[in-house]
Amino acid sequence: MECIDNHLLYTIKTRRSIRKYTDEPLPENALRHILLAGMYSPSSRNRRPWEFILVNDPDMLKKMSGCRVGSAKMLEHAKAAIVVIGNPEVSDVWIEDCSVVMYGMHLMADYLGVGSCWIQCRLRQAEDGSSTKEYLRHLLHFPENFEVEAILSLGMPEQHPQAPDIIEELLPKLHHNKY
Ligand SMILES: Cc1cc2nc3c(=O)[nH]c(=O)nc-3n(C[C@H](O)[C@H](O)[C@H](O)COP(=O)(O)O)c2cc1C
Secondary structure, eight states, X not given: OXXXXXXXXXXXXXXXXXXXXXXXXXXXXXXXXXXXXXXXOOOGGGOOOEEEEEEOOHHHHHHHGGGSSSTTGGGGGOSEEEEEEEOTTTOTTXXXXXXXXXXXXXXXXXXXXXXXXXXXXXXXXXXXXSBHHHHHHHHHOOOTTXXXXXXXXXXXBSOOOOOOOOHHHHGGGOOSSOO
16 A cells, blocks of 8 residues: 655644653643643544543542553653543543543644653553552542543653554455455
């Protein structure tokens, strides 16, 4: 398949998960653009079953880093985090809708030069043995009928590793007309 780069494909190809952040503040307007990239996402039947909790309090971010066993440590040094919660009463496909939101925000962060990482919350355990959902609900006080999809951690990247060229691995995943 011919790979013709345009600006959007370039961002998609070079995007990385960034877990180490400097002390620099996020650029002005970055959070606004990242949140808007999530909020303008498509959703099934246009139900938009998601809500966002923007966290920039350093103490809260440190506490949140315990929401997963080992996999959320980057929150300790993050400048902000966006918690995406979804309401299953609003849509039976809230997981898909919340995932679309997460990817839009992750991509926008990379485009703006902000480092970010997706932290899986659904179906995961916190360091204290409770579920990630219960751990975060205790800290963030979101209503009982919301589920936690994921957290996007945000900070200025210590470094942005180059994305490996994986096109040869990807091409066999494409099937034409039938498998
Ligand atoms: C659904 C999903 C869940 C993820 N969960 C975590 C996580 O809990 N902690 C983490 O450090 N990275 C997490 N990641 C990031 C992946 O590890 C990362 O995307 C993958 O290793 C590829 O690296 P890259 O994003 O730099 O290309 C997650 C990514 C996705 C899409």
